[in-house]
Amino acid sequence: MKDNFQHQTVLLEEVVKGLEIKANQNFIDGTLGGGGHTEKILEKNGPRGKVLAFELDQRAIKASQKRLNKYQKRLFIVNQSYIHLAEEWQKKQKEIGEIAGIVLDLGLSSDQLDSSGRGFSFKDQGPLDMRFDPKHQTLTAEDIILTWSESELCKIFREYGEEPKAHILAQGLIKNRSSWIKQKQKFTTSMFVLTILRILNIKETSLGRFRIHPATKVFQALRIAVNDELNNVKTVLPQAVDILPSGGKIAVISFHSLEDKIVKYFFKESSQTCVCPPQAPICNCDTEAKLKIITKKAIKPSSEEVKNNPRSRSAILRIAEKI
Template sequence: MLSAPFEHLSVMPEEVLHWLQPVVGGTYLDGTLGGAGHSQMILDRAADSRLIGLDRDPDALKKASEILAPYGDRVSLHHATFDRADQVLASLAVDDLDGMLLDLGVSSYQLDTPERGFSFRYDAPLDMRMDPTVGQTAADVVNQADEAELVRIFFEYGEERYSRRIVRRIIAKRQDSPLLSTGELAELVRDAVPGGQRPSKIHPATRVFQALRIYVNDELGQVRRGVETGISLLKPGGRLVVISFHSLEDRIVKHLFREKARGCICPPRLPVCQCENTPEVKILTRRGVKAGHEEVERNVRSRSAVLRAVERCYPDSE
């Protein structure tokens, strides 16, 4: 049973449709179903289109199946991570896609469900798994990882400047008793960082919680593998649209798009190309697309969103 209403405002809905450009009878993959808002728009915009939806969160799949039920056999939903899209398509005997959408990051439902352990707004079990049926929890990480690994996680995934100070507190605390709740960890971080007890718009534990969530769910690895897989699944002229919510994700997407859009990679001193490397995609959004002022006013989550899009090149295109 879902313990919180599954409410989720789809970010940049018109921008997604503009850059994805759904066509009649096309086949589309939503790799991050969530509340199924984007999927609904795609199905409504393109008559007779087919939607393949993936999500690693069983709760999201359950809700999406209810929302998308009126579309009947135009929809096929699967419990899978988006970097396994190629396996899902193979099981459905689908060769390629007209478009694919990735709306990255944690959902509002996950943040607002206390027992999922994503937020320090509630004192709850320190879990943070997007798929609660598999893998280690955030509590497993903070209580079992060695000091050097914890410092790396907080600094690399949270860009936390006080990583060493925080980790020393964690090591001392877990020698007496394990850290098991979000409240315990948030308070420990607040005590560890300079000025942590002073009122602030941003909670001192924000970066640590982000880092643990990214690590537990292998979010950055998912992005790298998922974007590469997505590009490989597009038919010529097909489009991949990705929405990121923090700089670590967006940097990976931007660099992968640039890499896949490169042509010749021969050294400049060679008079004739010998690598025969050709671009796989054309970048459609030279700068990341941001949500408009009205949307940010309506949905604060959209404030940090960045949309990027590419189109799969036709053979022999320049």
């Protein structure tokens, strides 16, 4: 594994502007990664503003601790999933105080994608792993491929990968895996990629004609399943709204439509004042809006940002304010 942690922070200025950071305000970063968003917040919320940061990946925590060393008195890092946001904040409430904003930069970092042995990239030669937190999570992508049923595999390829050939792939993998298991073969990421190509009848030499690698969607599906990513987003959003005081901001960056849909509909639902069926003559639901949507249209990276950092191209930022 390489020494230097590498990740280029996405939509940095847009997030900072959206959070409207003022001196001495406190913030939560639910996805610390390499610390890019947190660093900018700490630059702006001094001299006494704090950041409570969540991160699953021990390597990212180490890199951020080093990078943000000069802010250590104002930075509280927990090696926990952001699904424990409310609980962890309550534990530290006395030390940290009221929160003015929360940022979530979902998904994985470039460091994770490019680190060999983590199994996130189809270029990887190591085990098919894909855990954000290799120390505490037990289920790996290899476990899923070797033990889940055909219908379970088909379901995740279809729902989490939006893979049109989900059924063919699930069927093909089940056929292939019995021989791997029998021969006690060491299962690797590259072996998995070759199997996918074989099932889809694609020659390695013809990969150039594909806009995206034919294994991309299956890889996305496995990563989401291993880390339960969509459920995590659904779990954290209501907690974030609950702990924010009136005027507090929440900024969420998604990297694919499955995540963005969850954020978009959550913001929409939380900003509604009435959820009665349209045929109801009068409103009797007493629903109160909890959020005001700040980004009527989602913010995307500028063409300059995409040019400098092509991986930012699918980022989608939505911001809302607690009412």
